[in-house]
Amino acid sequence: MEQLWSLMPEFWEGFRVTLLLLVVSGVLALVLGTAIAAMRISPVPVLRGFAAAWTEIARNTPLTLVFFFTAFVMPMLGVRAPYVLLAFVALTYYTSPFVAEALRSGINGVPVGQAEAARSIGLGFRQTVSLVVLPQAFRMTVPPLINVFIALTKNTSVAGGFFVVELFATTRQLANDNGNIVIPILLVAAALYLVITVPLGFAAGQLEKRWVVSR
Amino acid sequence: MSGSSVLFDAPGPKARRNSLIASVVAGAGLIALAVWVFLILAAPRQSGGVTLPGMFDGSRWDIFTDPEVWQFIGRGVLATLQAAAVAAVGAVALGVVFSLLRSSEHAWIRVPTAWLLEFFRGMPVLLMMLFILLVASTGAFWAVVIALIIYNGTLIGEALRAGLAALPRGQREAALSVGMRYFQSKMLVEFPQAFRQMLPIIVAQLVVLLKDTSLGYIVGYNELIRTTMNNLGSFYGNRYMFSLFVVTLVLYLAINLSLSWFARWLSRRTASGGGKARKGASTPEDPDQALLVAEASAKARLSDQR
Numbered sequence: 001m002e003q004l005w006s007l008m009p010e011f012w013e014g015f016r017v018t019l020l021l022l023v024v025s026g027v028l029a030l031v032l033g034t035a036i037a038a039m040r041i042s043p044v045p046v047l048r049g050f051a052a053a054w055t056e057i058a059r060n061t062p063l064t065l066v067f068f069f070t071a072f073v074m075p076m077l078g079v080r081a082p083y084v085l086l087a088f089v090a091l092t093y094y095t096s097p098f099v100a101e102a103l104r105s106g107i108n109g110v111p112v113g114q115a116e117a118a119r120s121i122g123l124g125f126r127q128t129v130s131l132v133v134l135p136q137a138f139r140m141t142v143p144p145l146i147n148v149f150i151a152l153t154k155n156t157s158v159a160g161g162f163f164v165v166e167l168f169a170t171t172r173q174l175a176n177d178n179g180n181i182v183i184p185i186l187l188v189a190a191a192l193y194l195v196i197t198v199p200l201g202f203a204a205g206q207l208e209k210r211w212v213v214s215r
Numbered sequence: 216m217s218g219s220s221v222l223f224d225a226p227g228p229k230a231r232r233n234s235l236i237a238s239v240v241a242g243a244g245l246i247a248l249a250v251w252v253f254l255i256l257a258a259p260r261q262s263g264g265v266t267l268p269g270m271f272d273g274s275r276w277d278i279f280t281d282p283e284v285w286q287f288i289g290r291g292v293l294a295t296l297q298a299a300a301v302a303a304v305g306a307v308a309l310g311v312v313f314s315l316l317r318s319s320e321h322a323w324i325r326v327p328t329a330w331l332l333e334f335f336r337g338m339p340v341l342l343m344m345l346f347i348l349l350v351a352s353t354g355a356f357w358a359v360v361i362a363l364i365i366y367n368g369t370l371i372g373e374a375l376r377a378g379l380a381a382l383p384r385g386q387r388e389a390a391l392s393v394g395m396r397y398f399q400s401k402m403l404v405e406f407p408q409a410f411r412q413m414l415p416i417i418v419a420q421l422v423v424l425l426k427d428t429s430l431g432y433i434v435g436y437n438e439l440i441r442t443t444m445n446n447l448g449s450f451y452g453n454r455y456m457f458s459l460f461v462v463t464l465v466l467y468l469a470i471n472l473s474l475s476w477f478a479r480w481l482s483r484r485t486a487s488g489g490g491k492a493r494k495g496a497s498t499p500e501d502p503d504q505a506l507l508v509a510e511a512s513a514k515a516r517l518s519d520q521r
Binding site: 016023025043044046047051056057059060061062063064065071072073076077094115119128129131133145150153154155156157158160161168171175186189190192193194197198201 | 222236
């Protein structure tokens with residue numbers, strides 16, 4: 001117990017890096033994903049095609065391979081950057097199509113009748129979108145988006161395999177160094193991940209329940 | 216909202232011209248970007264005073280004329296597919312068990328199962344692999360497979376449970392009224408319907424499973440990425456890293472896109488062949504999201520009945 005307690009500073013360090021990865025790549029993925037979603041529903045066919053191709057390719061590439069590209073191939077191509085930055089790039093790229101799809105399905109989920117009704121009482125494009133469609137799309141979008149961030153939390157662990165010392169890498173190192181308390185160490189790591197994912201999942205469930213029934 | 220034309224008037228000649236101009240400008244921008252990336256990759260580079268050929272130079276691709284290299288890559292593909300196949304069968308089986316336990320009549324079975332599922336769902340698969348590798352010391356293959364079974368089993372179990380909950384109550388009442396027992400009704404009447412309804416989600420989850428076998432790279436299982444990037448990469452040296460990466464990417468995309476395509480085809484088929492009511496309902500492609508929608512509609516149905 002005391003031995004486990006003495007490892008807490010290291011766990012805290014790893015946990016902080018995991019949180020950093022989650023927040024920074026989460027925000028970046030939100031920005032990039034919104035741009036992709038906007039392209040996907042834009043009236044310009046070329047942009048629509050580009051966004052669709054981006055979504056398909058990024059969603060069907062394993063995250064490990066993306067990390068391989070950023071951690072090994074990019075430095076070989078002459079990109080000199082710390083591994084944490086490269087991990088941000090990989091996680092942002094991998095998460096962006098999921099964000100875009102969540103946004104798009106939210107907008108698609110608003111019944112056509114709503115927009116038709118808004119148009120028929122004389123609202124223009126801007127009014128229809130900002131007063132009728134987006135407010136409804138938003139509440140359908142938040143729970144899936146939270147789910148995307150839960151997945152991102154779990155995906156940050158892959159960075160631990162590519163030179164970023166976050167929670168997973170810390171855990172592996174600690175488990176190697178302290179052979180006698182491997183199971184407690186792994187359980188602490190699991191608990192630290194659950195501290196992030198379970199409240200997020202709970203929030204998603206609550207919002208979903210409240211908003212879907214009220215529709 | 217699929218027809219965005221509802222939002223604005225039909226475009227006149229001016230709007231159509233603007234759209235065409237925007238299209239051409241955006242297309243030119245994208246092509247310029249592609250050319251720029253291509254030129255950067257193709258340019259010869261200096262490394263410690265030595266000039267190395269560009270990425271598309273023949274000397275970086277010549278190993279792919281060797282059939283032995285392809286044999287080696289084929290073994291990697293096979294290892295990936297093998298792990299995915301074993302894990303898929305196990306995950307579906309475990310999902311069935313979990314969904315039955317989770318929707319049990321007895322609270323002392325249902326509640327602990329719910330906690331267990333929550334625990335497995337919130338943990339990274341990679342951590343689970345490490346756990347199995349260190350604690351059970353099973354070897355890399357089984358660490359990958361068992362972790363994937365547990366993780367995807369919980370997700371498939373949740374999907375099946377949502378499917379069970381979304382069934383009309385009459386199905387169960389009819390089964391009970393013709394004299395079936397609870398378990399019989401569940402296995403013979405409710406479960407086949409729930410399974411069929413959730414099939415697209417399950418297949419989509421299996422695509423995710425296949426992608427996740429690549430985590431075997433980190434725990435030391437010789438799957439596709441480890442075979443090409445590590446083994447072949449270190450054998451032939453850094454010169455071939457880029458070309459090996461491209462080949463690996465293309466292989467993964469080919470496998471995953473065909474599976475995704477199959478999942479979509481399946482979801483269309485079951486949507487039109489199943490109940491009439493489901494035809495209009497859109498099925499999201501992301502399994503997580505589809506699960507949320509299914510759960511929410513089940514809950515909405517429950518609250519309607521009360």
